[in-house]
Amino acid sequence: MTDPADPAIIHVVDDDPDLGRAVARLLGRHGYRTQAFDTPRAMLRAQADEPAHCLVTDVMMADMDGFAFAERMRAQDPAVAIIFMTAWPTTSSAVDSVRRYGGFDYLEKPIDEGRLLAAVAEGARWSRQRRGALARLAPLTPREREVLHCLAQGMSNKMVAAALSLSPKTIEDHRAAIVAKTGASSPAALIALVREASGTEG
Template sequence: MTSDGFRCLVVDDEPRIRNALARLLEGVGYRCEQADSAQAALAALEREPAPVVLTDIRMPEMDGVALLHEIRRRWPEVAVVMLTAVAEVETAVACLQAGAYDYIPKPFHVDEVRARVTQALEKRRLILENRQYQEHLADMVDQQAVRIEELFLEGVQTLAHALEAKDAYTKGHSARVAAYAGRIAAVLGLPEADVQLIELGAELHDIGKIGVREAVLHKPARLSDEEYHHIMQHTVIGARILEPLLKHAPQVLAVVRSHHERPDGSGLPDRLRGDQIPLHARVVSVADGFDAMTTGRPYRPPRAVPEALEEIRQGAGRQWDGAMVDAFLAVCRDADHLPIPTPAVSRRRVPHRVAAGAIVTPPG
């Protein structure tokens, strides 16, 4: 390793020793700055940290040990080498334990100083390289973890769409609910991160139907009370399926669990009331209700859009949050036609970076 151009700060209160060391190091290619006290050394480092500092241990006011600690605290990437008298070897060893790179006993020899300083710089280079490598590795692991979650989520979404596709009555339901819910969220003026969370929650809201008996799910007649409660378990099952995957996006889990809650407290599974129902779920609930009404079921034909909108309006404050109903009616007024078309390919990413910090204040 060449020492050409490396900056070195020499700290000693004795000018004779300081000058001799500086000349010695300059003779082998270092650019040396001198400081006659620990305070002067700190001031020099504040101006521009040198990669290596050679410091005497015994100095008036602030000694070399205190200087070492201060440098380690403020500039941990600086290599500190202690200059020690024979009687100070124990202190020098303590300095090594405190993070000094090496120590040079006095009286020093040219070759020894050069070798120790070169070694210290080499050690520093390796430490910095190792740190960069570790940071890079941590980034790579993070990226891989995100990708694995995305792949898993895409699998779950594919499953949700496949489940719906099996049934002519529910085909495309989640994608349409996501399209409506996204527009409602936009009308409410929610931040883009929340719009994404709501759309993702809408896409996945009925995933728990995977755990509902087929005979109940596709029953071509009205459901009994027992069957109704069984099918409504899909909210709890869905949240349980997704919980390990979406710990960082609790808003999405809230949509899945609470999209059948009602402001009047008669909903399921938790009989939440009013604002107890998470905002993201309140948005999706209106969209879900409208799409369910305007698509047919084995036991009833689809309702006409004006009729469904009237029922939504009538249900404001009881079945659906009033502010969400107003926003949905505004969406429908602005829509070119209903149902709102959905993208051919729907793939939503988990908004990882924003999800954790997204804080939403309900409008109004």
């Protein structure tokens, strides 16, 4: 169940309108803000106006297959979680859905309600976390991002200075700016922030 005061937004895409709306209604009953779309292109337009936290998409669609859709979606919004569903499951597609397209789950129709709800809850949590991290990094300058990348690898100020051909004092100044802008004051916090922004911290 999502927070009723701040419900996660879930978009459902299936070229079977009845099924898409049925999945959206199910998620809506569990407190999510949902909208069903008959085509990927319609959903891409909507995502630009009101980004969803999680996308539940069919794999086999006439307009655009679910994996090509996922690639378009990731390019447009790297912080949306994607869940695939299909009536024609295969092992290779299941593996691709996770390894190549970053899917949170690969569900066989008819959909298992419990598994869908668990995947959506995890996907929405991941999306909120990643969006938050990306927002915290947004104010950083390109140089500050370079310094942060080095610090997140466990490098000391002196090591970062040598790697970037800068003085240790300059690195200290950049580090202070990074802490002020992101609120991540410890090495562990900086590492966690970078991982969350990249989507690798669950």
